[in-house]
Amino acid sequence: MRAKRVIGLAVGIAMAASVGQAWAQARKAPYFASIGAGEARMRTGPGRNYPVDWLYVRSGLPVRVVETYPHWRKIEDPDGTIGWMQANLLSDTRTAMVRGGEIRTLVEEPRRGARVLWRVEPKVIGRISDCEDGWCRFDVRGRAGYIEVAHLWGVEAGEVVE
Template sequence: MKRHAWILHLLALCALAAPARADDDDKVPYWASIDTDVANMRVGPGNTYKIEWVYRRLHLPVKIIRREGPWRQIEDPAGDKGWMRDLLLSRQRSAIVIGDGLVEMHAEASGSSPMLWRVEPGVVGLLGECDGGWCGFDTDGHKGFVREDALWGAGEP
């Protein structure tokens, strides 16, 4: 009987600990990216709410600013806010080039390294590690380093 009570006590402790870990992993705000070719953003957290925007940009970075069940309130690079199902999003980090002109992509994380390409504002790519003001950036297999301040989706959300 003591063994049975001990096992029940252990199971109860495990059940209490699991939700705390899950919540720690999903504290808002955090970065995510759109993980499908077509994603609807709604005005509220449910399928009955009106569709405000239809996104057709795979890997577009978004900032998760609120969670409600399976719904996430997002902010897109233009500052628009709305709700999207978690199934349409990924934790894979991405970024979008911002600014007024072309941005240089270098071979290494340094402005003195060889320039590989010039990328224009609006280009979306997968984000690598950021260090010293430079981030790894991969857009359709074109890999290099871009200044962190030229990317929306890098740094702290």
């Protein structure tokens, strides 16, 4: 009886993994993701035989996936650079980068005039959640508050992120 349970568990895990892979491959571009590896190479084409254009060493950097190919994603980084990256180097964790040349504020509530909690410099990366009505909750290593979507790269205006 124990052997049947172990085999059943293994089959269930394998089925869940292939369903997850099928979902990831079926996801329609464009969408936002983030770099999930400490080092990630951007290549000129969808394969290891293509030259490396960039080496990213900033885990969590938000990217826009603009095209999908089996095991590869064509991405755009916050500076507008476009190239190919292996899909397993990307994460579904939603992050964003503060854009512009000014220091921005993180506020207590998603509205103008709310109490200021933190200040963030341009190019700071944080996790986003609760995006709605032009605001996102932005968390930088446990220091969180709301910021206007217009000040972020990694989320579209009008997009709802839970």
